[in-house]
Amino acid sequence: xxxxxxxxxxxxxxxPADDIEPATLLEPDLKIEVNTQAGAxxxxxxxxxxxxxxxxxxxxxxxPSQGEIDDYVNGDLASRRAFLARxxxxxxxxxxxxxWPDSEAVHQLFHDIVPQFVSEG
Numbered sequence: 001x002x003x004x005x006x007x008x009x010x011x012x013x014x015x016p017a018d019d020i021e022p023a024t025l026l027e028p029d030l031k032i033e034v035n036t037q038a039g040a041x042x043x044x045x046x047x048x049x050x051x052x053x054x055x056x057x058x059x060x061x062x063x064p065s066q067g068e069i070d071d072y073v074n075g076d077l078a079s080r081r082a083f084l085a086r087x088x089x090x091x092x093x094x095x096x097x098x099x100w101p102d103s104e105a106v107h108q109l110f111h112d113i114v115p116q117f118v119s120e121g
Contacts (some may be wrong), residue, residue: 027033042107047099056094059102061109063085073119082120084110 042060049056064087068077077083078092086093087110097104111119 034065036062039113041113043102043105043109045098045102047102049094049097051090051094058089059088059090059106061106061111061113063087063091063113069115069118080110083114083118087113 019080040060040062042058044058045056061084064101066084068083068086072080072083077086082092084106085095087107088095094105095106
């Protein structure tokens with residue numbers, strides 16, 4: 001018998017017991033909390049930038065949520081730079097102002113934390 005010839009006709013579906021209430025995923029008071037610093041990656045800038053009068057000496061990218069990946073895939077984010085800026089909580093113009101090799105390092109962090117289809121797309 002090959003894998004294509006498997007016969008499961010003698011098995012019956014699993015039916016939940018009547019006294020067990022099925023779990024619902026659509027709870028009206030659903031509250032989700034996330035530690036946004038968990039898994040975050042940082043780069044200390046070799047060439048700090050002064051942004052609105054304050055020195056930016058380090059850029060930290062937090063891990064993306066599935067919703068943010070969806071936003072990128074659906075075109076709700078204008079570019080990968082906009083996605084990167086969102087993960088860094090910065091304006092995309094700040095990312096554009098980075099000097100090389102700071103730009104290279106921050107983009108490498110982005111590449112490391114997003115799915116391959118995002119970083120290569």
